[in-house]
Amino acid sequence: MVPSVSLNSYLILSAILFTIGVTGVLIKRNPIIIFMCVELMLNAVNLTLVAFSRYQSTVAASTGLTPSHAIDGQMMVIFVMAVAAAEVSVGLGILVSIFRNRTSINVDEIDLMKG
């Protein structure tokens, strides 16, 4: 199956998704949606890694790497997923404990550390 879609298409899609995530983090007040936007950014990076690992063959041929190195991007994706799962579990735990103390978790009302 020879893909007719170029590497750049995947990278541009990934850039757009990443930007949606960044914009969401900047403009939303609900920290749960902010977490979802962070997940979206991680997913965009994962798409980049998988796309690069798919399109690596000519680089591998010219530098003496074996084609088995083409799987390296996918290994990194697995680690990114594990770190994302850990981050979400801890982050949502923090949100629950904030909600217990303050009854509101909107990010514009949590200003205890403001000088």
Next chain:
Amino acid sequence: MTLLFALLATIAVVCGILMVVQENPVRSALFLVLVMFSLALLYLTLNAAFIAAVQVVVYAGAIMVLFIFVIMLLNLGTPEPMPNKLKPQTLLGIFAGLILVGVLVSMLVGNQPTGETLTSNLVGAKEIGLTLFDPGKPWLFPFEVVSILLLVAAVGAVMLAKKRI
């Protein structure tokens, strides 16, 4: 193939934008699930079968269930109208996002990477496992570190959720 990519990319981008503009967090979560599924299908078009399966199981399954649980726990279904202190930041944020996507896409459009594409086989669980646990490859140590990280995260989440620490 191009049509499939265009369809999946459109679904992903539209659902991503809808996720950000929704006020209701439950709807945002459901749109995020749609983004995850379209990304899983995109991984399949890139011959990454195992990653696609893990994407569905871990992201669309486990992580989104965690999000829904916390939304339910915090009772955020109906957002009450409150003075939004971030109003001036919204326009600025959208502007910054447009600048970022412009810079990224313009960098990519100018540099078309040359070279033929890799016609590899589907990368399934077997290939991933053989690479992950091969002592000659650099992935075994990170694997162990990640297992400790997940343990720490589990213990930390339990500690944070306790009534009295």
